Each structure stands twice: as C-alpha cells, then as structure tokens.
Amino acid sequence: MKLIVGLGNPGEQYQFTPHNIGFLAIDLIAKQCKVEVRNRQCRALTARAVIGSEQVLLAKPETFMNLSGLSVRELTTEYEVRPEFDLIVIQDELDFALGTVRIHTRRSSAGHNGIESIIGALGTQDFLRIRIGVAPERKVGDGATYLLAPMRKPELAIVNGMLDTAEEAVKVILKEGPAAAMNRFNRKPDEQ
Secondary structure (H helix, E strand, C coil): CEEEEECCCCCHHHCCCHHHHHHHHHHHHHHHHCCCCCEEECCEEEEEEEECCEEEEEEEECCCHHHHHHHHHHHHHHCCCCHHHHEEEEEEEEEEECCCEEEECCCCCCCCHHHHHHHHHHCCCCCEEEEEEEECCCCCCCHHHHHCCCCCHHHHHHHHHHHHHHHHHHHHHHHHCHHHHHHHHCCCHHHC
C-alpha cells in the first residue's frame, strides 16, 4: 500500500488558498481514479484507489497543517507504510515560483510547518515530497497571510496546470519509480 498525503487545512474558508495545494492535488487524483476522499480514519479524510498496479490510500489530514504529522503517523502505523518507500507527501512551497513542481526526498522541512510536523512525528525526513510552488509574482508582505488568503483567478488558472503536473508526477513515481520522476519533473522549463 502506498500512502499519498496532500497537506492543507480543513474548512471551506481555506479551500482555494495556496496552503491547500496538497488537498487540491489529492482531490484531482481522486477524481481521476473515480473515488471520493470522504472516509474518516486516523484523523484524515481518505479514499482507496489503484494507480497503475499499485494500491494507494489518498489522505487529507483534518488536523490542520501544523499538526499534519499526527495523522500521517497514525496512517503509516495503521497501514504498515514504510515512509522511505511508500509515502508521498504533496505540499505547497513558498520558496518556488507559482507554476513550479519539484520532487525531493531526504530534505529538511525548509520552514514548512506541515513537513516539520511529519518529520517530527515519523522521526525521519526520508520520504518523497512533491513540492508545488506558490510564490506570487507580486511582492506580498506577510507570507503566512498570503498562504491563507484565497487565490485570484489568474493564479487559479496556473494552479490547474500545476495540479495536472503533480498528478502526472504521482503516476510516474508509482509506475517508473522516484528517480525517473525526479529526472523528468525537476528540470528547468528551458530544459524540458
């Protein structure tokens, strides 16, 4: 069983904010798999699906971003998921420009509270992450306020493309492996 976790905050007011990119990605993957992420377990909304030949559990923690690790630890225990092989976390990344998608493993949290919580709860940073850039073109004052504010229409148009890329990255990871996915998706736009 592979565990694919999208990070975000529960609640309608956060639905289309930059900090909820992970939730939006899980929703898109679920839609493509024709499942609904609505089962409540281990402090998360979940759905089972099959991608390629892999059984996957899609999850959206209901613990709020800063406590995501509580849910992820419970899910990894319940499903005997080995983080270094079977966990994929989809997160927003304020250090990357809007439109950027990168795949990484064995990295620090880089100040992302949800990732920090997961690293603390699992006792390892050795898990795969799909980092989706949300940094705005315009200068914003407080990053935390920006992350929790609804995105504008032009930003949402870019986000739709990023979510498609993240969904494709998950498929490549599961079918061809993390190295192939990193090689394909971690290139600069002029290299692709």
